[in-house]
Amino acid sequence: MLKEKLLKVFAENPNEFISGEKISQQLGCTRTAIWKHIDELRKNGYEVESAPRKGYRLVRKGDGIHSHEIKVGLQTKRIGHEISYYEETDSTQIIAHQLAQNQANEGHIVIANEQTAGKGRLGRTWHSRQGTSVSMSLILRPELPPQKTPQLTLLTAVAVVRAIHANTGLDCQIKWPNDVLINGKKLVGILTEMQADPDFVHSVIIGIGVNVNQSREDFDPDIRDIATSLLLEKNEPVDRAAVISAILNEFELLYDLYLEEGFSPIKTLWEAYSMSVGTNIYARTMKEVLYGYAVGITDDGVLLLRDESGETHSIYSADIEI
Ligand code: BT5
CATH class of the missing domain: 3.30.930.10 (Bira Bifunctional Protein; Domain 2)
Known part of the structure; x- marks a missing residue:
C-alpha cells in the first residue's frame, strides 16, 4: 500500500525532486519508512536519485508488474x-x-x-x-x-x-x-x-x-x-x-x-x-475449411461467412486466414 502511494507521488511529479518531508506528510509515515521503501525500489531495478536538502527523484522505473x-x-x-x-x-x-x-x-x-x-x-x-x-x-x-x-x-x-x-x-x-x-x-x-x-x-x-x-x-x-x-x-x-x-x-x-x-x-x-469482415477469408473449423466472404458478426459474436454458392455459414469456432 505504501509502495503504491510512493509510486503515485513520483508519477505525479515526473523528473522532479520531492523532499523526504513532503513525501512523509503525503503518505502519513516516517522518513525512515520512506527510505526503506526507496531502498526496496532500487533493489527492484528502479533508479532513484537522492540529494541532500532536495529529496528524491525517480530517474527510471523498474520493469516489474507487481x-x-x-x-x-x-x-x-x-x-x-x-x-x-x-x-x-x-x-x-x-x-x-x-x-x-x-x-x-x-x-x-x-x-x-x-x-x-x-x-x-x-x-x-x-x-x-x-x-x-x-x-x-x-x-x-x-x-x-x-x-x-x-x-x-x-x-x-x-x-x-x-x-x-x-x-x-x-x-x-x-x-x-x-x-x-x-x-x-x-x-x-x-x-x-x-x-x-x-x-x-x-x-x-x-x-x-x-x-x-x-x-x-x-x-x-x-x-x-x-x-x-x-x-x-x-x-x-x-x-x-x-x-x-x-x-x-x-x-x-x-x-x-x-x-x-x-x-x-x-x-x-x-x-x-476488425480485419476479418468485409473481405474474403478461409475459415478452418474442426471439421472443414470454408472459403468465402465474411459478411459480419451476429449479436452473439458468431461470424457469418457467405460461400461461393451463396450459402451463409454461421461460424462459432475457427482459425481464420485472410
Ligand atoms: C490464443 O490461443 O491466442 C490464446 C492465448 C491466451 C494466452 C493467455 S496468457 C494469460 C492466460 N494464461 C494462459 O495460460 N493463457 C492465457 P490460440 O488462438 O489457440 O493461439 C495459439 C497459437 O498462437 C499457437 O499455436 C502459436 O501458433 C501462436 N503463439 C503461441 N505463443 C505466441 C506468442 N507469444 N505470440 C504470438 N503467437 C503465439
Missing part, C-alpha cells in the same frame, strides 16, 4: 483491485479457475511474470517468456447465459486494441475471434473460459497474453515469423505495468457499457477494428 506497480495507473472502480501475482506459474488460467471456485470477486486478476505452460485455445500452447510479456487472467461474474460469453472475447479484443493505442500510439487490428495483430503478426492472444451450468454462468475467466518486450530471437523458432511484440513495433521498450493498467481501464469502461446497453455498441467498435 500489484503496486499496476495500481499506479489504474483508474477503475472494481476491475484489477485484487491482484494475485506469481513470479512463475504454469498458467494464470489454472490459478484463476481455482480462485473463481473459491468465491473470488469479479475483477480479481492473476498475473505472472513467467508462465511455463501457457494455454491457447484447443489445447494449443501460448509462449510467454520471463519478464518480457504480459500474462494475465481476469475473473468475471456476469449474469449472462453461457452462449453469450463469446461476446466477452470480442469486447476484450476491443479493450486491448484501444489500450495499446492509448499507451503506445500503435494501431492494431482484430482477427476474429481472439487475435490482435500488428502488421499481420500476432501481438496478443485472448482465451475465454467459463465455469457454468447449462443455463447459468458462475464465472468467466478471460486470459490475455501480450508480447511486450520480446526481441525476435526471444520467440521460439516456430512462431518467430508470425509473432511480434510492442518492442519490435515501436523500437523501444514498453512499460508492462502501464500496459496492464491501460487494458484494465479500457476493459472496465467497455464492460460497464456492455452491462448497461448490451453488445450492440461493442459490436460497432469491434467491426471498426
